[in-house]
Amino acid sequence: MGRIRQVNSPRFLLDTHVFLWAIRDDERLSSNHRTIIAGGEGIAISVVSIWEIAIKRSSGKLVADGDMVQLLNERAIPILAINEHHASRVEHLANHHRDPFDRLLIAQAQVEKLAILTADPMFARYDVALA
Template sequence: MRLLLDTHIVLWWMSGDPALPMPARDAIIRLDADVFVSAATTWEIAIKQALGKLAFPVDRIEAMLEEAGFEPLAIQVAHTMRAGALPPLHHDPFDRLLIAQAQHEGMTLVSIDPQVRRYAVPTIG
Protein backbone atom coordinates (compact mmCIF):
# COMPACT_ATOMS: atom_id res chain seq x y z
CA MET A 1 0.00 0.00 0.00
CA ARG A 2 1.38 3.40 -1.02
CA LEU A 3 0.16 6.28 1.12
CA LEU A 4 0.49 10.03 0.64
CA LEU A 5 -0.12 12.01 3.83
CA ASP A 6 -2.05 15.28 3.86
CA THR A 7 -0.46 18.10 5.85
CA HIS A 8 -2.76 17.82 8.88
CA ILE A 9 -2.06 14.09 9.07
CA VAL A 10 1.71 14.72 9.09
CA LEU A 11 1.36 17.32 11.84
CA TRP A 12 -0.88 15.10 13.96
CA TRP A 13 1.47 12.11 13.50
CA MET A 14 4.57 14.11 14.40
CA SER A 15 2.99 15.67 17.48
CA GLY A 16 1.22 12.51 18.66
CA ASP A 17 -2.10 14.35 18.45
CA PRO A 18 -5.09 12.15 19.36
CA ALA A 19 -7.04 13.89 16.57
CA LEU A 20 -5.33 11.49 14.15
CA PRO A 21 -8.11 9.06 13.18
CA MET A 22 -7.53 5.41 13.97
CA PRO A 23 -7.94 4.27 10.32
CA ALA A 24 -5.18 6.69 9.32
CA ARG A 25 -2.93 5.59 12.17
CA ASP A 26 -3.51 1.91 11.36
CA ALA A 27 -2.72 2.45 7.67
CA ILE A 28 0.51 4.33 8.43
CA ILE A 29 1.86 1.65 10.77
CA ARG A 30 1.06 -1.29 8.47
CA LEU A 31 4.19 -3.25 7.68
CA ASP A 32 3.39 -3.26 3.96
CA ALA A 33 2.78 0.50 3.81
CA ASP A 34 5.11 2.80 1.91
CA VAL A 35 4.40 6.24 3.38
CA PHE A 36 5.20 9.40 1.44
CA VAL A 37 5.20 13.09 2.31
CA SER A 38 5.08 15.57 -0.53
CA ALA A 39 7.44 18.51 -0.84
CA ALA A 40 4.19 20.50 -1.06
CA THR A 41 3.41 19.47 2.52
CA THR A 42 6.76 20.56 3.91
CA TRP A 43 6.42 23.82 1.97
CA GLU A 44 2.94 24.41 3.43
CA ILE A 45 4.23 23.73 6.95
CA ALA A 46 7.12 26.17 6.45
CA ILE A 47 4.77 28.87 5.16
CA LYS A 48 2.34 28.46 8.06
CA GLN A 49 5.19 28.55 10.56
CA ALA A 50 6.64 31.71 8.96
CA LEU A 51 3.22 33.39 9.15
CA GLY A 52 2.95 32.55 12.85
CA LYS A 53 0.01 30.17 12.27
CA LEU A 54 1.91 27.12 13.41
CA ALA A 55 4.38 26.37 16.17
CA PHE A 56 6.38 23.52 14.69
CA PRO A 57 10.15 22.93 14.60
CA VAL A 58 10.51 23.34 10.82
CA ASP A 59 14.28 23.18 11.12
CA ARG A 60 13.82 19.53 12.18
CA ILE A 61 11.09 18.48 9.77
CA GLU A 62 13.35 16.59 7.39
CA ALA A 63 14.96 14.63 10.23
CA MET A 64 11.55 13.96 11.83
CA LEU A 65 10.14 12.59 8.58
CA GLU A 66 13.19 10.39 8.11
CA GLU A 67 12.96 9.12 11.70
CA ALA A 68 9.31 8.25 11.10
CA GLY A 69 10.31 6.24 8.03
CA PHE A 70 8.41 8.50 5.63
CA GLU A 71 9.68 8.90 2.07
CA PRO A 72 9.87 12.30 0.38
CA LEU A 73 7.82 12.83 -2.78
CA ALA A 74 9.19 15.50 -5.08
CA ILE A 75 6.92 17.74 -7.13
CA GLN A 76 7.10 16.91 -10.83
CA VAL A 77 5.84 18.80 -13.86
CA ALA A 78 3.28 16.03 -14.46
CA HIS A 79 1.91 16.60 -10.95
CA THR A 80 1.48 20.33 -11.49
CA MET A 81 -0.17 19.89 -14.87
CA ARG A 82 -2.58 17.35 -13.43
CA ALA A 83 -3.36 19.67 -10.48
CA GLY A 84 -4.15 22.47 -12.90
CA ALA A 85 -6.51 20.22 -14.84
CA LEU A 86 -8.53 19.11 -11.80
CA PRO A 87 -12.12 20.31 -11.63
CA PRO A 88 -12.50 23.38 -9.38
CA LEU A 89 -14.16 21.53 -6.49
CA HIS A 90 -11.50 22.57 -3.97
CA HIS A 91 -9.54 25.80 -4.03
CA ASP A 92 -6.62 24.97 -1.72
CA PRO A 93 -3.59 24.73 -4.05
CA PHE A 94 -1.68 22.45 -1.67
CA ASP A 95 -4.55 19.96 -1.47
CA ARG A 96 -5.04 20.10 -5.24
CA LEU A 97 -1.38 19.23 -5.72
CA LEU A 98 -1.59 16.35 -3.24
CA ILE A 99 -4.68 15.01 -5.03
CA ALA A 100 -2.85 15.20 -8.37
CA GLN A 101 0.24 13.51 -6.94
CA ALA A 102 -1.83 10.69 -5.43
CA GLN A 103 -3.66 10.18 -8.72
CA HIS A 104 -0.52 10.26 -10.84
CA GLU A 105 1.52 8.02 -8.52
CA GLY A 106 -1.28 5.54 -7.78
CA MET A 107 -1.34 6.36 -4.07
CA THR A 108 -4.02 6.51 -1.41
CA LEU A 109 -4.33 9.98 0.10
CA VAL A 110 -4.58 9.98 3.89
CA SER A 111 -6.79 12.95 4.78
CA ILE A 112 -9.92 13.84 6.69
CA ASP A 113 -10.65 16.85 4.46
CA PRO A 114 -14.15 16.32 3.00
CA GLN A 115 -13.23 18.44 -0.03
CA VAL A 116 -10.48 15.99 -0.95
CA ARG A 117 -12.98 13.14 -1.00
CA ARG A 118 -14.88 14.88 -3.81
CA TYR A 119 -12.13 13.89 -6.23
CA ALA A 120 -11.40 10.56 -7.90
CA VAL A 121 -8.66 9.54 -5.51
CA PRO A 122 -8.67 6.74 -2.93
CA THR A 123 -8.62 8.11 0.62
CA ILE A 124 -8.19 6.90 4.17
CA GLY A 125 -8.98 9.03 7.16
Protein backbone atom coordinates in the same frame (compact mmCIF):
# COMPACT_ATOMS: atom_id res chain seq x y z
CA MET B 1 20.40 19.54 5.13
CA GLY B 2 17.89 16.84 4.21
CA ARG B 3 17.48 15.26 0.85
CA ILE B 4 14.51 13.94 -1.04
CA ARG B 5 14.56 10.17 -0.87
CA GLN B 6 13.31 8.03 -3.68
CA VAL B 7 9.86 6.71 -2.85
CA ASN B 8 9.75 2.95 -3.31
CA SER B 9 6.25 1.70 -4.09
CA PRO B 10 4.24 3.85 -1.70
CA ARG B 11 0.53 3.18 -1.44
CA PHE B 12 -0.46 6.10 0.76
CA LEU B 13 0.22 9.84 0.66
CA LEU B 14 -0.14 11.72 3.95
CA ASP B 15 -2.11 14.95 3.93
CA THR B 16 -0.26 17.65 5.86
CA HIS B 17 -2.62 17.71 8.84
CA VAL B 18 -2.51 13.91 9.14
CA PHE B 19 1.29 14.05 9.31
CA LEU B 20 1.16 16.81 11.95
CA TRP B 21 -1.44 14.90 13.97
CA ALA B 22 0.68 11.74 13.77
CA ILE B 23 3.88 13.37 15.04
CA ARG B 24 1.93 15.04 17.87
CA ASP B 25 -0.07 11.90 18.70
CA ASP B 26 -3.18 14.05 18.30
CA GLU B 27 -6.49 12.41 19.22
CA ARG B 28 -8.01 13.64 15.94
CA LEU B 29 -5.94 11.07 14.04
CA SER B 30 -8.29 8.22 13.16
CA SER B 31 -7.53 4.68 14.28
CA ASN B 32 -7.34 3.61 10.62
CA HIS B 33 -4.74 6.29 9.88
CA ARG B 34 -2.81 5.39 13.06
CA THR B 35 -2.66 1.76 11.96
CA ILE B 36 -1.46 2.61 8.44
CA ILE B 37 1.16 5.07 9.70
CA ALA B 38 2.34 2.75 12.49
CA GLY B 39 2.96 0.06 9.89
CA GLY B 40 5.39 2.47 8.24
CA GLU B 41 5.40 0.56 4.99
CA GLY B 42 3.96 2.18 1.92
CA ILE B 43 3.51 5.70 3.29
CA ALA B 44 5.06 8.86 1.89
CA ILE B 45 4.77 12.59 2.40
CA SER B 46 4.91 15.13 -0.37
CA VAL B 47 7.41 17.94 -0.57
CA VAL B 48 4.19 19.98 -0.93
CA SER B 49 3.49 19.34 2.76
CA ILE B 50 6.98 20.46 3.78
CA TRP B 51 6.43 23.63 1.76
CA GLU B 52 2.99 24.17 3.35
CA ILE B 53 4.38 23.71 6.87
CA ALA B 54 7.27 26.10 6.14
CA ILE B 55 4.93 28.80 4.82
CA LYS B 56 2.52 28.46 7.74
CA ARG B 57 5.36 28.45 10.29
CA SER B 58 6.98 31.54 8.78
CA SER B 59 3.65 33.42 8.83
CA GLY B 60 2.94 32.43 12.43
CA LYS B 61 -0.13 30.34 11.51
CA LEU B 62 1.48 27.12 12.68
CA VAL B 63 3.70 26.28 15.61
CA ALA B 64 5.70 23.11 15.05
CA ASP B 65 8.91 22.15 16.78
CA GLY B 66 12.04 21.11 14.94
CA ASP B 67 13.15 20.83 11.36
CA MET B 68 10.56 18.95 9.32
CA VAL B 69 13.05 17.41 6.89
CA GLN B 70 15.19 16.17 9.77
CA LEU B 71 12.10 14.75 11.47
CA LEU B 72 11.12 12.92 8.28
CA ASN B 73 14.64 11.55 7.90
CA GLU B 74 14.66 10.35 11.52
CA ARG B 75 11.34 8.57 10.99
CA ALA B 76 12.46 7.26 7.57
CA ILE B 77 9.35 8.65 5.88
CA PRO B 78 9.98 8.91 2.13
CA ILE B 79 9.43 12.30 0.52
CA LEU B 80 7.60 12.45 -2.81
CA ALA B 81 9.06 15.16 -5.05
CA ILE B 82 6.95 17.27 -7.39
CA ASN B 83 7.43 16.59 -11.10
CA GLU B 84 6.05 18.07 -14.29
CA HIS B 85 3.24 15.49 -14.49
CA HIS B 86 2.00 16.42 -11.02
CA ALA B 87 2.15 20.14 -11.79
CA SER B 88 0.34 19.86 -15.10
CA ARG B 89 -2.34 17.56 -13.64
CA VAL B 90 -3.55 20.41 -11.39
CA GLU B 91 -4.92 22.18 -14.49
CA HIS B 92 -7.36 19.32 -15.04
CA LEU B 93 -8.77 19.18 -11.50
CA ALA B 94 -12.28 20.43 -10.82
CA ASN B 95 -12.39 23.64 -8.78
CA HIS B 96 -14.05 22.19 -5.69
CA HIS B 97 -11.79 24.30 -3.51
CA ARG B 98 -8.86 26.65 -3.97
CA ASP B 99 -6.22 25.36 -1.55
CA PRO B 100 -3.13 25.06 -3.79
CA PHE B 101 -1.41 22.61 -1.43
CA ASP B 102 -4.38 20.24 -1.38
CA ARG B 103 -4.84 20.50 -5.13
CA LEU B 104 -1.23 19.52 -5.76
CA LEU B 105 -1.46 16.63 -3.27
CA ILE B 106 -4.56 15.39 -5.11
CA ALA B 107 -2.78 15.68 -8.46
CA GLN B 108 0.21 13.75 -7.13
CA ALA B 109 -2.04 11.02 -5.75
CA GLN B 110 -3.86 10.74 -9.08
CA VAL B 111 -0.68 10.57 -11.15
CA GLU B 112 1.09 8.16 -8.80
CA LYS B 113 -2.07 6.12 -8.05
CA LEU B 114 -1.84 6.66 -4.28
CA ALA B 115 -4.56 6.80 -1.65
CA ILE B 116 -4.50 9.97 0.44
CA LEU B 117 -4.71 9.78 4.22
CA THR B 118 -6.83 12.82 5.08
CA ALA B 119 -9.66 13.95 7.33
CA ASP B 120 -10.60 16.74 4.91
CA PRO B 121 -14.08 16.04 3.48
CA MET B 122 -13.32 18.16 0.38
CA PHE B 123 -10.97 15.48 -0.95
CA ALA B 124 -13.94 13.14 -1.47
CA ARG B 125 -15.22 15.48 -4.17
CA TYR B 126 -12.23 14.61 -6.36
CA ASP B 127 -11.46 11.47 -8.31
CA VAL B 128 -8.83 10.26 -5.87
CA ALA B 129 -8.54 7.24 -3.59
CA LEU B 130 -8.89 7.97 0.12
CA ALA B 131 -7.84 5.91 3.11
